[in-house]
Amino acid sequence: MSSTRVIVTGVRSREWRATTGYLRDERPAVLLLGERYPNVLAPREAKRLRTGPRLHLPVRLASGLLRRIRIFRDVWSIKVVGKGVHTLQLEWRGGPPVESLLTALCHPVTQIAAGGFTARKSPDGRQAEINDLGAPERPVDSPTAMTGRLVVKRFEDIEPHPIRSKAGAMANIWRAWEARSAPSRRRRTAGDLDGLVALRCRYTSEDPPVAERCIAPQAEATGPSAPAARLIAEAHSVHQRILETSLLLAIHEADVPIPADPFRFHQVFRLVSPRRQRLVVELAEAVVLPFLRALLAPVHPNPTGDGVPGLRLTPGQNGITLRLLDASGDLTDAEVEIKNVPVPRWNDLWTEIRRSAPQRPVDPFLDRTPQLSRGERAGLAHHRRVCGPVGLGSAMLRRIGLLSGADGVDVWAGLGKTQIHVEIHNGPSVSSVVEALRDPIAGVCGESTVFDERDGKYAHVQDIRVTPDRFTGDPQSMFSLPEIVLRPLSLATGAGDS
Known part of the structure; x- marks a missing residue:
C-alpha cells in the first residue's frame, strides 16, 4: 500500500449505492477486479507493472493539469x-482562450510545474505547447514517466448550447432508482403484506398462512433494501450453507424415471421454508427413499465419495432433522428439517436403505453414531470441494420454488467444482428465473452477486466474494468465479450425460 490518496467529496452512501447498483446491472464485470483484489495487485497487474510504466504519458504534467482543472469551468466540452x-494533449471548446490558459499555467505563483519550462503559442492563437524542463530524464526502467510536453488546443464553439436542460427533457433517474432499491420510510399496510406473502410463496411454494407467519416479524421493517426486510432469509453460517448445498446437489442422485420420456429427471422438493436459524423442507413422495439413501455416506472409505460426510439425524418438531458434524467430529449449528418424514417412517426407510445400499451406510441417528466413520473422514475434503460455491448453492435451494413449474430439474457440479449447474426441463424460462433472482426483496441480488445472461437461454450468477464462508473449494485452482449456471435440460446435458 502506498500513501497515495484522492478523496472524492459529495458522494454519500445514497449515491454510492445507486452507482454500484447501476454498474452491476449494466456492466457486471466492471467492479470485479477491485472486489477480488481489494488490498493487493491482481497477478496480471503485477506482471504489467514489472514490464513497463504505470501510465504511458507525462504524469507530472497530467497531475498538475488536474489540480488546475477549474480553469475550464466555463467550457462546454474538454478532452485529455x-x-x-512524452506528450499530453488537451482540447476544449468555448471557455478561456489559449493566451489566458498560458498566463495561468506559466504564472510564477500558479505555474503548472516546478522548475524550468518553455511555452510557445501558434501564430493563429488556437494552439500552444508547454515543455517541462525541470523534471529529470525518465530512466529506462522507471515505472513512471517523469518528463514530457503539454499540447493545448482550443476549438471555437459554434453550436448554441442551453445553459440547463429543459423541464421534462430527462428521466428522473433518482426517482426510478429509489422506487426500486432505496429504503422506504413508510410503514407497510395490510395490502403490502399480502403482496409480500404472495411473493414469498412464489419462491418457496409455501402455503400463504405459513409464509405470513415467517415474514410477520418483518412486516414493520423499512424498505426492500433493509437487511431485515428481505423475504428470503439467508443461511446463517458456513455449515448451514454446506448442508443446504449438499441437499441441492443430491437432486441428481434422486432420479425417478418418467414414462415416455428419454431423460431421467425429477422434482425433489415440494417446498422449502427458509427460517433464520434453519431450513424446513418437504420432499416429493416419489423420491423420499432414493434421496435419503443418496445423502448417507459409507462406513468404509469409498473412492466415489458418495453421500454427505458427517450427516446425522435427530427427531424434529414435525419430522426428522438433519444435522452436520465438522471435521473434528463436533456437532455444528446446521439444521434442516424434513417435515414429511417422521421418525417412525424413517425407521422403515432405514431398513430398506440398509437392504438395498451397495455400500454399507453410516447409521445416521446422532445418538447411535456420534463420531465420524473412517469413510466419512476420507471423503470430507472431497465433499467440501464438490460443494464449492456454498453461498450461491444455499441461496438457490432456499428459492427452489421458482422451478416448481418444471417437469424436471437436474443439478450437478462442474468446471473444477466452482460451478453448480441447474438445468430446467419444460418449465420456467431461464430469463424468468434470472429476473426473479434479481429481485431486490426476494432475490440474491446484492453487492457480492453478478448476473451474466446469455441469449436468454443460459445465465451465470456469480459470487465475487470468494471467502471461506461462501466458497469451500480451493481458491488457487478455480477455473472461474463461484457461480450458479442456469440452463435448459437437453439431450446433451441431461442427467444421464452430465
Whole structure:
C-alpha cells in the first residue's frame, strides 16, 4: 500500500449505492477486479507493472493539469489524451482562450510545474505547447514517466448550447432508482403484506398462512433494501450453507424415471421454508427413499465419495432433522428439517436403505453414531470441494420454488467444482428465473452477486466474494468465479450425460 490518496467529496452512501447498483446491472464485470483484489495487485497487474510504466504519458504534467482543472469551468466540452510516453494533449471548446490558459499555467505563483519550462503559442492563437524542463530524464526502467510536453488546443464553439436542460427533457433517474432499491420510510399496510406473502410463496411454494407467519416479524421493517426486510432469509453460517448445498446437489442422485420420456429427471422438493436459524423442507413422495439413501455416506472409505460426510439425524418438531458434524467430529449449528418424514417412517426407510445400499451406510441417528466413520473422514475434503460455491448453492435451494413449474430439474457440479449447474426441463424460462433472482426483496441480488445472461437461454450468477464462508473449494485452482449456471435440460446435458 502506498500513501497515495484522492478523496472524492459529495458522494454519500445514497449515491454510492445507486452507482454500484447501476454498474452491476449494466456492466457486471466492471467492479470485479477491485472486489477480488481489494488490498493487493491482481497477478496480471503485477506482471504489467514489472514490464513497463504505470501510465504511458507525462504524469507530472497530467497531475498538475488536474489540480488546475477549474480553469475550464466555463467550457462546454474538454478532452485529455496521452500521445505516447512524452506528450499530453488537451482540447476544449468555448471557455478561456489559449493566451489566458498560458498566463495561468506559466504564472510564477500558479505555474503548472516546478522548475524550468518553455511555452510557445501558434501564430493563429488556437494552439500552444508547454515543455517541462525541470523534471529529470525518465530512466529506462522507471515505472513512471517523469518528463514530457503539454499540447493545448482550443476549438471555437459554434453550436448554441442551453445553459440547463429543459423541464421534462430527462428521466428522473433518482426517482426510478429509489422506487426500486432505496429504503422506504413508510410503514407497510395490510395490502403490502399480502403482496409480500404472495411473493414469498412464489419462491418457496409455501402455503400463504405459513409464509405470513415467517415474514410477520418483518412486516414493520423499512424498505426492500433493509437487511431485515428481505423475504428470503439467508443461511446463517458456513455449515448451514454446506448442508443446504449438499441437499441441492443430491437432486441428481434422486432420479425417478418418467414414462415416455428419454431423460431421467425429477422434482425433489415440494417446498422449502427458509427460517433464520434453519431450513424446513418437504420432499416429493416419489423420491423420499432414493434421496435419503443418496445423502448417507459409507462406513468404509469409498473412492466415489458418495453421500454427505458427517450427516446425522435427530427427531424434529414435525419430522426428522438433519444435522452436520465438522471435521473434528463436533456437532455444528446446521439444521434442516424434513417435515414429511417422521421418525417412525424413517425407521422403515432405514431398513430398506440398509437392504438395498451397495455400500454399507453410516447409521445416521446422532445418538447411535456420534463420531465420524473412517469413510466419512476420507471423503470430507472431497465433499467440501464438490460443494464449492456454498453461498450461491444455499441461496438457490432456499428459492427452489421458482422451478416448481418444471417437469424436471437436474443439478450437478462442474468446471473444477466452482460451478453448480441447474438445468430446467419444460418449465420456467431461464430469463424468468434470472429476473426473479434479481429481485431486490426476494432475490440474491446484492453487492457480492453478478448476473451474466446469455441469449436468454443460459445465465451465470456469480459470487465475487470468494471467502471461506461462501466458497469451500480451493481458491488457487478455480477455473472461474463461484457461480450458479442456469440452463435448459437437453439431450446433451441431461442427467444421464452430465
